[in-house]
Amino acid sequence: MPELKTPLDILKVLPQTNCRDCGSPTCMVFAVAVSQGKQTLDACPHLDPEVAGAVSVAANAPSDPIAELQAALGPLQEKIKSLDLEPLAEPLGARFKDGKLLVNCLGRDFSVDAEGRLHSGCHVNGWVASPILNYVVKGGGPEPKGEWVPLRELPGGKDWGRFFEHQCDKRLKKLMDDHTELMENLVDLWAARPAPDSFDSDIAVLIHPLPKLPMLLCYWKPEDGMASEFHVFFDVTAEDNLPVESIYSLGAGLAVMFEKVTQTHTK
Ligand code: SF4
Structure with a gap:
């Protein structure tokens, strides 16, 4: 029986619809709660029973905020690796320099490299890192209307x-x-x-x-x-x-x- 050791392992078996029927705002939050022993897998009503029966969760996996953040960012970084960043700069309202996208966040540039790594001159708050990478992957929409x-x-x-x-x-x-x-x-x-x-x-x-x-x-x-x-x-x-x-x-x-x-x- 495969043992799920990290939040990312757990996330992989979840439906990833972020439906919130388990009471968590996202599947990732639920996965972290399960890894910490605060939730059990069966609290997700949409998990395929066959999948649930085929895995086990490592007991009380220690909470590691860096690992949790990495687990959340990993899929986005994988997508960014497949993108050509330079043509994305203009539709994102960003700049391209030295092989990196420079995305301005509150007056400060955050750079995203071809591996999907985020760099800035300040501490990167995990809550901000995921939106910036998501913006690179899914942004490029219309200009704001002021409504x-x-x-x-x-x-x-x-x-x-x-x-x-x-x-x-x-x-x-x-x-x-x-x-x-x-x-x-x-x-x-x-x-x-x-x-x-x-x-x-x-x-x-x-x-x-x-x-x-x-x-x-x-x-x-x-x-x-x-x-x-x-x-x-x-x-x-x-x-x-x-x-x-x-x-x-x-x-x-x-x-x-x-x-x-x-x-x-x-x-
Ligand atoms: S109920 Fe399941 S699919 Fe819905 S958010 Fe929770 S973990 Fe994700």
Whole structure:
């Protein structure tokens, strides 16, 4: 009986539809939970019983964040190896230099080489690495139209909206409530542009986590007994340039980075 030792081993036997019927947002998250002994394979109702009966999961495989990240990125890197990167530069809004694609993320260049490896001058947050590689593999869609919607109103966003509001909007709202002045730091840190009058918000900035994937961050201060609000909006073309699960990952990753920025500036 084959023994599944790593999250990638487990992912390989899953349907990989990211349907969430097991309660995890993606098959990869489920695979990691199984590898850590927090879930069992039979919690995926779509796993072929013959497959389930033919494998076993190594007990309590140790959690290795680097291995988990590599497992998530491996299939994307395999696809990138088969691509000719130079012609992709223009449709992606990227540049090609020294055999690498330079993809700008929040004012900073990340380079992707022919092996699908990602390089940058800063620490690569795993939540951001996967969206950048997905953008290279699946991007090249239309230019943004400047029409803004919340994630749940994107064509495939209905199921992701609830997770996104929890992982991104609520976390950023708390940071803004506690450190409203930090929004202004984004202008310098993330090459953001003020976007006054957006949805009648008190503070709004436009950021570009990827060249053709702008995000509009809007904050409404508490007023007259009304609680504050924070919402992230996406261009209506967003899913033509990045799969919705990657858009979700990007937003959640930005919330994590914003939290780190806040900790640094409030020490
Ligand atoms: S139920 Fe199965 S196929 Fe659906 S997300 Fe979970 S692991 Fe993936």
